[in-house]
Amino acid sequence: MLHKKSLKLLKLAFFTLLVIPLSFETSSDISQKYDNVCINSESPCIINSHTIKIDIISVDDIIVIEEFIFKNNYTDPIEGINLWLNQSFSNLAIEDSYSYLEFNFINNTNLLSIDFIDTLEVNQTAFVKISYTLDGHMEKIGKDPAYYLFSFSPSMTYFTLKQHIDLKLPATCYIHYGGTPIDIHPDTGPPVDIGNQRLMLQWSFADLIPFDIEHFIIVCFDEPILKEPIIWPFIVSPIFGLAAGVTGTVWFMRRREKRAIKKIGEIFLTDNQKQFLKIIIENGGKISQKELTTITGYTKNKVSRNLISLEQQQLIIREKWGRNYRIYITETGERVAK
Secondary structure (H helix, E strand, O other): OOHHHHHHHHHHHHHHHHHHHHHOOOOHHHHHHHHHHHOOOOOOOOEEEEEEEEEEEEOOOEEEEEEEEEEOOOOOOOOEEEOOOOOOOEEEEOOOOEOOOEEEEEEOOOOOEEEEEEEOOOOOOEEEEEEEEOOEEEEEOOOOOEEEEEEEEEOOOOOOOEEEEEEOOOOOEEEEOOOOOOOOOOOOOOOOEEEEOEEEEEEEEEEEOOOOOOOOEEEEEEOOOOOOOOHHHHHHHHHHHHHHHHHHHHHHHHHHHHHHHHOOOOOOHHHHHHHHHHHHHHHOOEHHHHHEEEHHHHHHHHHHHHHHHHHHOEEEEEEEEEEEEEEEEEEHHHHHHH
């Protein structure tokens, strides 16, 4: 008979051949795209740490947040980095500790060219956060009951010293043990109860080489447990809500007005922030972040930090506008500026 460990390896090999074509690109496809874009031939960076947070809110709603700490391992300063994403995704956003970063796709592939706000000097580190929605990474298998197979291949563009993955399952979903060649890959500790009837799996890795196509995770979990609907709240709630609605609305409006008046008296601005509000008002109450940087002559980093502070005090509104931001002054901002 085969040793248990040998049997598990054979199962994993079979399961990998079955799953990978359904989940993400084959090794030959990826290798060909790598060759086409000539990615990282001189390895300018290493990744000190890479944290991946995968939140499977439902089988159709999967949010991923990846946080990197890059170190310039090159002999010269660098303006940005290239990063390959193995996933099919949408709603991509990239930012550092202060603001969103500019990026573009190279040769219509999943290779991202990301520009730092400030040049990264030799041996310096930079924090980069990437968030996106996963597309098409869930396979439903069987029926009555069915289970779901989730697969994920982390980005492996640079040598990575430490990598940690947190994966949250949907509410009332549990690991599908038995009936599949692999329940969880790679092996990890038992799921952690994080409350609200949700479980979380965790993996930690070290010293990962670039472009390791064998580095991926697989999780099989059961369909969510559905509870019987409760009817009486739907009858009582409209009656109670109608009685409380008018009183509650009036109270809320008066409370919000009092808080707004009180808040204006508590706001303290720096000279730079006062200058920004004045410039926005002089430009008709709206201006792009790029224009504001040009007018003031400040660095992108300094402008971004001040705008974030003004936004947190509800004096301005920042809206994404292509690769830039459009800045609008609020009524509170106009009153404070005067």
